[in-house]
Amino acid sequence: MSYKIEKVAVLGSGVMGSGIAAHLANIGIPTLLLDIAPGELTKEEEAKGLTLDSKPVKNRFAISAMQKLLKQKPAPLSSKKNLALITPGNFDDDLEKLKDVDWIIEVIVERLDIKKGLFEKIDAVRKPGTIISSNTSGVSINAMAEGRSEDFQAHFLGTHFFNPPRYLKLLEIIPANTTNPEVVSFMQTFGEDVLGKGVVIAKDTPNFIANRIGTYGLIVTMNEMIARNYTVGEVDSVTGPLIGRPKSATFRTLDVVGLDTFAHVATNVYDQTTGEEQAVFEESPILKKMISNGWIGAKSGQGFFKKVGKEILQLNLSTFEYEPTTKLVAPSLEMAKQAKGPGGKLKVLIYANDRVGELLWNSFAPTLIYSGKLVGEIADDIVAIDNAMKWGFGWAQGPFEMWDAIGVEKSVSKMKEEGREIPEFVNGLLEKGLKTFYSEIDGDLAYYNGSEYVKVPVNEKAIDLKRYKKKHGVIKSNSGASLIDLGDGIALLEFHSKSNAIGLDIVQMINYAIDEVEKNFKGLVIGNQGKNFCVGANLAMILMEAQDDNIFELDFVIKSFQQAMRRIKYSTKPVVAAPFQMALGGGAEVCLPAAHIQASAETYMGLVEVGVGLIPGGGGNLGLYQKFIKGLPNGVDVDYQQIANKVFETIAMAKVSTSGEEARENNFLDFADGISVNPDHLIYDAKQAALALADAGYTAPVKKSVKVVGAPGYATLLLGAQGMFDSGFITEHDLKIAKKLAYVIAGGKVPYGTEVSEEYLLNLEKQAFLELVADQKSQMRMQHMLVKGKPLRN
Secondary structure: OOOOOOOEEEEOOOHHHHHHHHHHHHOOOOEEEEEOOOOOOOHHHHHOOOOOOOHHHHOHHHHHHHHHHOOOOOOOOOOHHHHHHEEEEEHHHHHHHHHHOOEEEEOOOOOHHHHHHHHHHHHHHOOOOOEEEEOOOOOOHHHHHOOOOHHHHHOEEEEEEOOOOOOOOEEEEEEOOOOOHHHHHHHHHHHHHOOOOEEEEOOOOOOOOHHHHHHHHHHHHHHHHHHOOOOHHHHHHHOOHHHOOOOOOOHHHHHHHOHHHHHHHHHHHHHHOOHHHHHHOOOOHHHHHHHHHOOOEHHHOEOOEEEEOOEEEEEEOOOOEEEEOOOOOOHHHHHHHHOOHHHHHHHHHHOOOOHHHHHHHHHHHHHHHHHHHHEOOOEOOHHHHHHHHHHHHOOOOOHHHHHHHHOHHHHHHHHHHOOOOOOHHHHHHHHOOOOOOEEEEOOEEEEEOOOOEEEOOOOOOOOOHHHHHHHHOOOEEOOOEEEEEEEOOEEEEEEOOHHHOEOHHHHHHHHHHHHHHHHHOOEEEEOOOOOOOEOOEOHHHHHHHHHOOOHHHHHHHHHHHHHHHHHHHOOOOOEEEOOOEEEEOHHHHHHOOOOEEEEEOOEEEEOOHHHHOOOOOOOHHHHHHHHHHHOOOOOOOOOHHHHHHHHHHHHHOOOOOOOHHHHHHOOOOOOOOEEEOOHHHHHHHHHHHHHHHHHOOOOOOOOOOEEOOHHHHHHHHHHHHHHHHHOOOOOHHHHHHHHHHHHHHHOOOOOOOOEEOHHHHHHHHHHHHHHHHOOHHHHHHHHHHHHHOOOOOO
């Protein structure tokens, strides 16, 4: 049977249910959001003369949840417009509508009896072939399926999203014993290709994969802290980014999750296990006391940490009073700074003979052993376990990748000396003379499956550039960028400077890439897999040249950058930009002239130069203005002043999109540009876009003159800025920047409607940029951003 999902119903409108509905709406899937009907009226409803039978009352919970989606941070919706794709309803009136959907997701209270009662009602109304899933974080999938019809059981499985669903990558799929394998296969592909998730197949065991190991790791870390008198601040100072974990580290993570939620998850494992494992998950007296005090974390205002004014205090677990936060200090921390990557740092720290080494070893050793014991029980392979921890808990490396990083033989030897029991799976690896859980076969990543190394299965759309370059090499490379042959006639220009900031090295590679592609390829993709696409030009270099009064040198740099952007625009072969995460300043300027932009759903794009006392200098003003004009219909009278106003406002306010979709609403993307939901598929999607343009007979755009608003438009643009200055909202220097920006966007003091060349506008932009960069107040803003990481208002 072939499956398709065009409409979905989410049952349960709590934070998780509404978040899943928002994620579905973000990718364009109409979604029905249902919840129970209230048992009593609110005072507001009574005042309106409503009854318990009134639709607004019966749909209250779903309607309220939808309203909260507009206010939550981080935003569950990638655009507020997406809310229109969610329809509220209730279980009393709207279960019949389930016959019209292709997928039903249950997200109600974590009680087996209540879930089974709802599934009985669903079974009576759903059409055969409809997929049903539970978003449970630990209730048995098989137990939920018991007593249902054969068709229900064949199409039932667990789909465990992680919160918040828009941002967290992990989706655990948990088949029941009765689930049709075709349904599992379809949902895995749908999860990756449509939902944009990292999918792992888990087994129907307590808390599945990520929560099982993650909870264990948090508990053993807490136990170690108590046993050896570490403070919560000391633990968090070394269990965060230093070892490849999120900034929230250990106890801030618990505060964010909620201690009550964490205790519930731990109890779920405790109730379903025995012996030593069960003992670990026994409720901690400290957690019990904190929960009884109502100190359950961020949602109650205090937990292991409490914010008082601007100061963050830590809980003293002996006195149960809050005190200033402390950090661990040890020689190994300085040594770790010299090591490369989280694996290298971890290796230095975990074997260190100091307080840091003791804490990390005594937390990690049992967690690694626990993970080794669970291979085959919670998942079929180590890849699923490692991916679950990376995608669900934000670990840079999964447990088996970490084990490889610290050395399997060395760590096992130490574990044995301490009398720790080594899992058979790990002993089997070493007995075969193998030294790592991961290896390579023909240049592809392989993993140990209990008997031998086999290749890690990979979705063809997931291109790993690091591994791809290792296998296929590069055409040319310098310190800032590399040109790679992606195959099928498409080349890729990859930025890899620090923060992917644009300097002359990248400009040089752009020019080389265009030359090479025009001669030997069908098209070019500009993309990478760094932390961000590009955070802008090399600000430190610009400031250094400005402080040395090397304006001639800066003139050359800006002119070179502008010319490189023109080469992207007028290349005879299509250039596709593939931005993701931050694409700011120069990063946005690289995208604007491209023949096509294939953006990640999480793309934060904007021209932010005013924040450092400048205006865009690489053609961004012109590029955004032309993007606005590009979408206009032919033969219609256009109010160019409105366009100039919007461009001025976008740049002057340094507006940054909060998603790829909002980048389209801000006109950085046009109607023809694409958005990739799965970030792992971005390079593949961009390559396909380049191929499609080439195969359609792409020709370079014809150079056209640009109609500008001139002197009267300039005056109009300045009205608002002058008013803000007069009211004290902006400084004198802000006004100076606004005047320069307005002059550039208006096209100087020519008559309204004058048609000017792109070169003329680029020259205005360059002049304004150089005048501002020479200004001492702008230099102070640049210096402040480089040192403090935030804008200066002077």
